[in-house]
Amino acid sequence: MKQTSYTALQRQAANQVWNAAGCYDFEPLFLADHAKDSISDFYMNLLIGLAYKYYGEQTICDLFNYWRGDVRESMLDDLTWLYLEQVLYTLERPTRPSMPELRTSYAKEFFAGEYQLSRQEWMSKNTLVYHMQSARWSAVLKSKKRPLLLREQKLYQALTPTKIPSKDKLTGTLLGIYQQFHLFDGKKHEKKMFRFHFTGTAAKVLSRIMPVSRSKNTQITVMRSEQAETLTDKTSGEKKQVSATQNKESHDRAYIENCFGRLIFPEREMKKAERELCTGNHRGCHLWFTDGKFNSVNELSSEFRHLQEQADFQTERNRSYYHKNIQLHLSLISRLTDQIRNSILIHQQPDVLPGRGGNLDTTRVWRAKYLQDDRIFHTKEEDDHPAFTVDLLLDASASRLQYQEILAAQGVILAKSLLACHIPVRVSRFCSVRGYTVFHILKNFTEKKCDRIFHYYATGWNRDGLALREAAELLQLLPSPADKHLLLILTDAAPNDSQRILPSENAPFGSAYEEHAAIKDTAAEVRALRKNGIHVSAVFMGNDGEVTNAKQIYGKEFTRIRQIDQLSKAAGRLIQKEIRELYS
Amino acid sequence: MKDFIDFLKQEGISADLLQEVQAFSGSQIIPDELKSRIPSPHFYYYGKKVWEEALAVLLCGKNLMLTGEKATGKNVLAENLAAVFNRPIWDISFHVNMDAASLIGTDTFHDGQVEFRPGPVYCCAKYGGFGVLDEINMARNEALAVLHSVLDFRRVIDVPGYQRIPLSKDTRFIATMNYNYAGTRELNEALSSRFVVIQMPRLTQDDLQRLLTDQFSDLSAKYIRQFSLLFLDLQKKCENGELTEKALDLRGMLDAITLVHKGISIREALDLGITNKIFDTYEQGLIRDVIAARIPAKLKPSEVFA
Numbered sequence: 100m101k102q103t104s105y106t107a108l109q110r111q112a113a114n115q116v117w118n119a120a121g122c123y124d125f126e127p128l129f130l131a132d133h134a135k136d137s138i139s140d141f142y143m144n145l146l147i148g149l150a151y152k153y154y155g156e157q158t159i160c161d162l163f164n165y166w167r168g169d170v171r172e173s174m175l176d177d178l179t180w181l182y183l184e185q186v187l188y189t190l191e192r193p194t195r196p197s198m199p200e201l202r203t204s205y206a207k208e209f210f211a212g213e214y215q216l217s218r219q220e221w222m223s224k225n226t227l228v229y230h231m232q233s234a235r236w237s238a239v240l241k242s243k244k245r246p247l248l249l250r251e252q253k254l255y256q257a258l259t260p261t262k263i264p265s266k267d268k269l270t271g272t273l274l275g276i277y278q279q280f281h282l283f284d285g286k287k288h289e290k291k292m293f294r295f296h297f298t299g300t301a302a303k304v305l306s307r308i309m310p311v312s313r314s315k316n317t318q319i320t321v322m323r324s325e326q327a328e329t330l331t332d333k334t335s336g337e338k339k340q341v342s343a344t345q346n347k348e349s350h351d352r353a354y355i356e357n358c359f360g361r362l363i364f365p366e367r368e369m370k371k372a373e374r375e376l377c378t379g380n381h382r383g384c385h386l387w388f389t390d391g392k393f394n395s396v397n398e399l400s401s402e403f404r405h406l407q408e409q410a411d412f413q414t415e416r417n418r419s420y421y422h423k424n425i426q427l428h429l430s431l432i433s434r435l436t437d438q439i440r441n442s443i444l445i446h447q448q449p450d451v452l453p454g455r456g457g458n459l460d461t462t463r464v465w466r467a468k469y470l471q472d473d474r475i476f477h478t479k480e481e482d483d484h485p486a487f488t489v490d491l492l493l494d495a496s497a498s499r500l501q502y503q504e505i506l507a508a509q510g511v512i513l514a515k516s517l518l519a520c521h522i523p524v525r526v527s528r529f530c531s532v533r534g535y536t537v538f539h540i541l542k543n544f545t546e547k548k549c550d551r552i553f554h555y556y557a558t559g560w561n562r563d564g565l566a567l568r569e570a571a572e573l574l575q576l577l578p579s580p581a582d583k584h585l586l587l588i589l590t591d592a593a594p595n596d597s598q599r600i601l602p603s604e605n606a607p608f609g610s611a612y613e614e615h616a617a618i619k620d621t622a623a624e625v626r627a628l629r630k631n632g633i634h635v636s637a638v639f640m641g642n643d644g645e646v647t648n649a650k651q652i653y654g655k656e657f658t659r660i661r662q663i664d665q666l667s668k669a670a671g672r673l674i675q676k677e678i679r680e681l682y683s
Numbered sequence: 684m685k686d687f688i689d690f691l692k693q694e695g696i697s698a699d700l701l702q703e704v705q706a707f708s709g710s711q712i713i714p715d716e717l718k719s720r721i722p723s724p725h726f727y728y729y730g731k732k733v734w735e736e737a738l739a740v741l742l743c744g745k746n747l748m749l750t751g752e753k754a755t756g757k758n759v760l761a762e763n764l765a766a767v768f769n770r771p772i773w774d775i776s777f778h779v780n781m782d783a784a785s786l787i788g789t790d791t792f793h794d795g796q797v798e799f800r801p802g803p804v805y806c807c808a809k810y811g812g813f814g815v816l817d818e819i820n821m822a823r824n825e826a827l828a829v830l831h832s833v834l835d836f837r838r839v840i841d842v843p844g845y846q847r848i849p850l851s852k853d854t855r856f857i858a859t860m861n862y863n864y865a866g867t868r869e870l871n872e873a874l875s876s877r878f879v880v881i882q883m884p885r886l887t888q889d890d891l892q893r894l895l896t897d898q899f900s901d902l903s904a905k906y907i908r909q910f911s912l913l914f915l916d917l918q919k920k921c922e923n924g925e926l927t928e929k930a931l932d933l934r935g936m937l938d939a940i941t942l943v944h945k946g947i948s949i950r951e952a953l954d955l956g957i958t959n960k961i962f963d964t965y966e967q968g969l970i971r972d973v974i975a976a977r978i979p980a981k982l983k984p985s986e987v988f989a
Contacts, residue, residue: 107965114925115972118916123923145976196909200979430965434927444779445823458782459790461797479780 105664106420107427108132112144119148125156128163129176139212142205146180149187154266162270169287177228178282179273181235182258189263206236231255254280351533352385357403359537360389364576372576376568380600380612380620384565387537388573391554410556413503417553420504421511428512435516435671442675443520447486454478487583487681488523488544489674492570494590495528495539496561502663506589507555509666514542514549516671523580526552527573529566530559534598538569544579562612563594563652564620567635571628585634585677587670591641592649594621622652634680636673638666687767695731700738707742708769711853717810720771727897728760729890733881737764740879746834746856748819748875751883753928754918757859758817760883765813770853773803774815781822783829787842799842804833808840811853819858824871830856834877861928886933888915899940903989909977910936916973917957930970932957943984950980 105113112132117123131143150159166175192198209232216224230247234255237244247255257276264272277283356362362369369386377384393399399407421428453463457476466472491513493499493506510526517524523544530537537559541552570586594617602609610616628635637657639649649657658669691701713721728734740747741764749757765772775786788802807814819827832839838850858878860870886894891911895902902910914936920926939956943949958970 111965111968111972114920114969115976117923117925118920118973118976121916121919123919123925141972141975194908195977196905196982197975197977197979200981201975426965426968430963433963445821458784459792459797461790464797 106132107424108135110427111135112140115141115144116148116151119145120151121148122151125151127151128160129180137208138201138204139208142201143180145201146184146187149191150183153187153190154269158266158269162273165270165274165285166283166287168289169283170290171283171288174225174228175277175283177225178231178258178277181228181231182260182273182276184235185259186263202239206239209233209236210240227251227254231258235259250280351535354533355385355387355535355537357393357399358406358532359387359539360391361394363388363390363540368576372572376565376572379603380616381562381565381568382601382603383534384531384562384598385535386565386569386572387535388569388576389537389539391539391541391551410554413556414553417504417507417555418550421508421553424508428508431512431667432515432519435512435667436519438671439516439520439522439674439678442678446678446681450480451477452480485521485523485581487585487677488525488579488581489517490570490574490579490584490586491524491526491670492566492586492588493526493528493541493555494561494563494588495530495555495557496559496595497530497557498561498591498593499557503555503557505663506557506666507553509664510541510552510555511549512667513670514552516667517674518547518549522674525579527570528555529561529569530557531562531565531596531598532559536562536565536569536596538566538573540573543577560596561594562596562598562617563588563590564617564624567621567624567628571631571633574633583632583634583681585636585674586628587673588635588637589666590637590639590649590652592618592637592639592645592652593641594618618648618651625652625654634677636677638669638673640666687763690727691734691767694729694734696734696738700735700742703742704738704767707853708767711811713769713771714810717771717812720773720812721769722762722766722772724759724762724766726756726759726894728756728763729893730756730884733760733883736881738767740881741768741855741857744852744855745879746858746877748858748860748878748880749883750860750862750880752861752885752931753921754914754931754933755883755885757861757883758815761813761815761817761857761859764857765815768813768853768855770855771810771812772815773807773812774817775803776817777819777822779821779823782826786826787829787840804830805840805842805848807854807856808833808848808850811851814854814856816856816858818860819874820860820862820870824874827871827874831873831877834874885918886914888912891915895937895940898937899944899988901988902940903987906987910940913974913977916977917970920969920973926966926969927961927963929961930957930966932960935960940987943987946984949978949982949984949987950974953978 109130109132112130113127116127116130127147129147131137131140131147133140154162162179163176166172169175188198188202230245230251231254233245234247234251235258238259254276257279260272274283274285278285364372369388373386376386393407453460453474454476455473455478457478460475460477463472463475467475491510493510499506514524514526524542525540525544526542526549528539528541539554541554542549567586567588574584594612596612596617598612600606600610600612600616600620612620625635635653635656637649637653639646639653639657639659640661640663641649646659649659656673658673660666660669688701688705691704692698737747737749737760747764749760751757762772784802786802786804788805789800790797791800792798801809804814806812816830832841833850834856838854840848840850842848856878888908888911891914892907895907895910899907914931914933917926917930921928921931935956936953937956939949939952942952942955947955953974954971958967958974961967961970
């Protein structure tokens with residue numbers, strides 16, 4: 100059960116589990132994260148961690164996997180934790196003085212919580228579990244117990260063992276109890292989904308009369324991150340060939356403008372850039388630089404207005420995610436700022452100037468006596484002018500759909516940390532649709548606020564090679580305030596676009612922009628950028644199989660992350676490396 | 684001094700090494716004005732292996748570098764070494780603006796004349812002292828280049844325009860560094876090759892318990908163990924990147940126990956000694972959780988001490 104990322108509350112809960120377990124190299128199977136500063140959650144997380152400590156990850160995972168998916172899963176989980184609570188309390192009590200107090204507080208919160216439950220919540224509770232829990236916590240508080248049926252009494256005794264089961268016997272003991280009380284016979288009884296499957300004529304007829312959803316890759320859709328999990332591929336549709344007729348081109352241009360926003364450069368300049376950049380493998384492609392603003396919102400058709408509404412919703416979701424976990428995010432900003440700032444301080448060479456204080460410059464002492472010039476000391480002056488700038492380029496293709504909120508938050512964290520260190524940063528997202536590689540600038544070098552980064556959303560394909568050419572072009576059109584420049588790209592090292600590579604002398608049939616051809620093209624673009632003095636580094640997040648692609652494209656200049664919330668840390672490491680090289 | 688030798692005997696340090704140490708420590712007369720520079724440490728460093736290695740390195744006339752994470756006892760050992768060898772100590776805390784003049788010395792005016800004002804490295808060289816180059820990797824490599832001739836076989840300081848000063852035969856340099864501090868740089872090969880390096884092991888539960896027993900003779904055995912485990916819990920969190928190293932503050936924990944002695948409630952004392960030193964509210968929450976998992980909220984100060 101791999102956790103992609105944690106919210107602040109989940110991360111705190113996971114820390115409670117790891118702390119009790121005494122190790123940090125596993126993702127907890129359970130987390131109690133219902134409310135901040137809740138004693139119940141704290142005690143529960145302590146128990147989860149202790150379960151890992153005494154029984155190991157494998158035993159715990161195997162145990163709960165026995166009934167994972169069973170109709171009684173929830174009940175069995177609760178009863179198992181009740182059993183484990185008794186066992187773990189007995190084991191840990193002698194070495195952890197806080198255990199009795201925490202256990203009593205948990206019991207009190209259990210009964211206090213009863214008064215806060217709604218009727219629906221009461222109805223959803225499993226009676227047997229409730230009776231068992233109630234009996235346990237009454238015993239802890241030494242208060243009057245609710246009378247139990249004879250069978251319940253026996254089950255309660257079985258769930259309150261006096262003899263501690265060993266690691267090998269834990270699963271067997273619990274399965275034995277459940278079998279004895281007819282709660283679980285060892286076989287999973289899964290709840291089946293109610294499904295009809297039609298084929299042939301019936302399918303054809305039904306697809307005509309029933310609502311059908313179909314999505315094409317050349318249409319933009321903005322989806323929630325959770326919806327992305329239902330998709331099996333980058334988009335649910337297959338790649339479609341794009342025919343390049345003049346009429347279609349103007350239609351596509353309008354489509355891109357209405358979807359992504361106005362072009363920020365004059366038409367003439369864009370045509371010139373396209374003539375220069377859309378060559379070779381990118382012949383027939385188009386460029387689009389936008390700031391996400393629209394010239395005429397009122398004139399948009401309902402289709403595009405809906406799209407904008409969806410994009411606005413995503414912006415709100417991004418913003419809300421960031422603010423919901425603000426403590427964690429501020430903590431990350433503060434750490435990253437410290438690291439970058441220290442790195443600059445250590446590596447930067449201050450200018451030494453004559454001044455009225457500092458270390459005495461013996462070669463200038465005579466000036467004091469004969470010229471009445473009291474600037475006879477060496478004064479060090481730190482250079483405030485930025486030595487380099489950072490371009491953060493976020494892949495915004497549909498493969499990032501699941502991580503939109505986290506990606507936006509990570510972009511903000513990185514941008515805020517760099518701003519705090521006076522390093523100008525530009526944040527952009529890129530994706531490709533209908534032959535256009537759209538470069539959406541979310542934050543300019545000069546902007547002090549990072550709020551527009553929340554406008555990040557993922558859709559379409561990613562033609563990395565052309566995006567890199569656009570990044571270089573953007574540096575010409577909107578130059579950076581420093582001579583040296585670091586281009587950081589978040590990538591899955593799997594460039595892929597619906598627009599094919601057109602036939603040429605070397606490849607008479609052309610080819611799809613994917614796999615080897617796309618990787619080779621992107622690698623060539625990275626080399627070209629480096630040749631022009633732009634430092635290119637990548638934060639790679641992808642499958643094991645794509646590591647080779649990342650190596651082929653970026654050489655040694657990439658760092659791999661396994662969870663998207665590690666982006667800012669990884670980028671921070673690359674920036675520090677850059678600082679070291681810059682001043683060495 | 685005698686106490687220290689007794690302590691080292693208890694640690695099981697080889698008798699031959701101790702004999703040589705005693706011979707070294709009595710070999711030179713220390714001027715009265717420098718006697719105050721001979722440290723009388725408040726804490727002992729525990730660890731036979733590290734002790735023996737460090738003593739051997741210094742007896743062989745080499746310079747020593749202690750590398751390790753925060754709270755591994757680098758400075759305690761450096762101070763202990765100066766004390767056991769009975770040598771005056773000069774502590775030199777490195778920082779990003781450190782330059783050659785801050786180490787060797789600088790020009791100043793005196794009686795209308797430009798005069799050389801000796802720096803700590805110069806003093807160490809002249810008086811046979813122990814120079815502790817604390818957090819050596821916090822300084823720029825260019826500033827450290829001046830130390831090359833001091834630290835290698837030449838053992839000499841050459842101050843342009845003044846004199847060439849050979850190092851006293853008793854002079855030693857002990858550098859400390861922590862690779863993990865944010866932004867620290869890697870030491871260049873030229874400098875690191877001039878030291879013998881000891882990787883300082885992390886404090887073990889036994890070491891911590893001994894330290895707490897030494898510092899607080901009336902602390903109950905139960906809470907000696909709990910405080911040690913609490914420190915190790917925090918250490919593990921730092922190792923795994925969940926907390927910054929700022930949270931790993933052994934001095935802070937000792938201060939907190941002192942406060943408990945004065946009647947402050949234990950959770951409050953730990954807040955004052957450890958948690959409140961972190962200004963990040965998220966990290967504060969994590970530290971409080973670690974404390975809450977071990978120390979009962981209603982624990983009375985009187986229960987902590989026997």
